[in-house]
Amino acid sequence: MKATDIPLYSLRDWFPDAEKFAVTTLSSGAAGARPAAPHRNDFYSILWITDGDIKVTLDTVPYTAQAHTILFIAPGRVAEFHGHAHGWWIAFEEQFYCVRDEAANRSRGINSLLFFNPDFATVLSPDGTDETTLSGIIAMMEDECQKKGDHYVDAFVNLLQLFLIRVSRIMEREERAGEHATAGPFLQFRHLIEQHYKDKKNVSDYARLLNMTPVCLNALSKSLSGQTAGEQIRGHVILEAKRLLHNTDLSAKEIAYRLGFEDAPYFSRFFKKYTSQTLLEFRDQSRLNTV
Known part of the structure; x- marks a missing residue:
């Protein structure tokens, strides 16, 4: 069959019960059913590979997301996935948390270049201490999503901000953003x-x-x-x-x-x-x- 367009998916195509954000393991639910065929998402994705590896093609450029790496994908990027891996998938909509506002991000300690950079792709490699800290944050995110207690939306947005602050520090430590500080x-x-x-x-x-x-x-x-x-x-x-x-x-x-x-x-x-x-x-x- 002739391919005439690139499918565009919303957050609820993957997470039917989600509001504007979600977190899950890569091997469960809709995350495990992610298509290999090229597609776009209209939301932000953070993929943390803890075991195995995934072959990812972003905008025709192939990457290998190996164990102990975190991949950041902005809305609209054309992605294609092959392979199986374990880890986490954090997803959120622009309306829930905007990472395009560079001035606001600087005040929050978040680097916009995690998602928006000349190559439109960022892959980070946290060390053991980083992984321990980030695992704790994601565990709390998952708990808030599952239990939906009082003020759980506020709790999630604050945990997401903390996660982004931590990975921004990793990015800066890896000296990937120095020359773009005023971008x-x-x-x-x-x-x-x-x-x-x-x-x-x-x-x-x-x-x-x-x-x-x-x-x-x-x-x-x-x-x-x-x-x-x-x-x-x-x-x-x-x-x-x-x-x-x-x-x-x-x-x-x-x-x-x-x-x-x-x-x-x-x-x-x-x-x-x-x-x-x-x-x-x-x-x-x-x-x-x-x-």
Whole structure:
């Protein structure tokens, strides 16, 4: 059957009784039934692998989440899973706890780059002491979800914040966030690209939304990512194209239309210019790499 789209799942597709958050073991319930096929979730996921390993493909890039690692996946990422592992799955919606607000996160001791970074993926490796602490926090999360006592929502949000503070410290210890410490406006820019890449493809469009000049936006982007703002915009369009090429059987014309291009041949030339591959070459090679 021809694949024409990437499925999008909500929290309640996995956890029918959940409100805006959930925690469970990876091998139980809906978590154990997670599809291998490419899909998106509209909520945040934290996967802590305690035993075994999972082959994960995020936006066509393969990762191996091994034992004693924690993987952070933001909403909208195209994920594909293979393998079996034991561990924990924490899931929560944007409305429950927002991690896009860099200024708020700094005041809370949380690093937004856990979920939002140039690669859109973060894998951390806690040591034994970290794991003991984090295990205790997750055990309390699970207890609150199961018993639903008085003020359990407040209890869970505070436990989630504590968990994120602890893993932010691990991230900083692993020296993954040092050069991006002032990345708030840049993260906002990346978020705007995610929202508007189909209809806004010029730097001036985003500069206007951020109340800065195109020159300033280019300088900010270059200093924090090594790429100009225009390269960031084109890069996200190409990423979306790669997602659709890898995960669906849509034609070049259909993909061009979904990405806001009225001229399919122009889109094909655009893709070739910035990837050095034709659409068909990328589709064949990316699928071969993940076999």
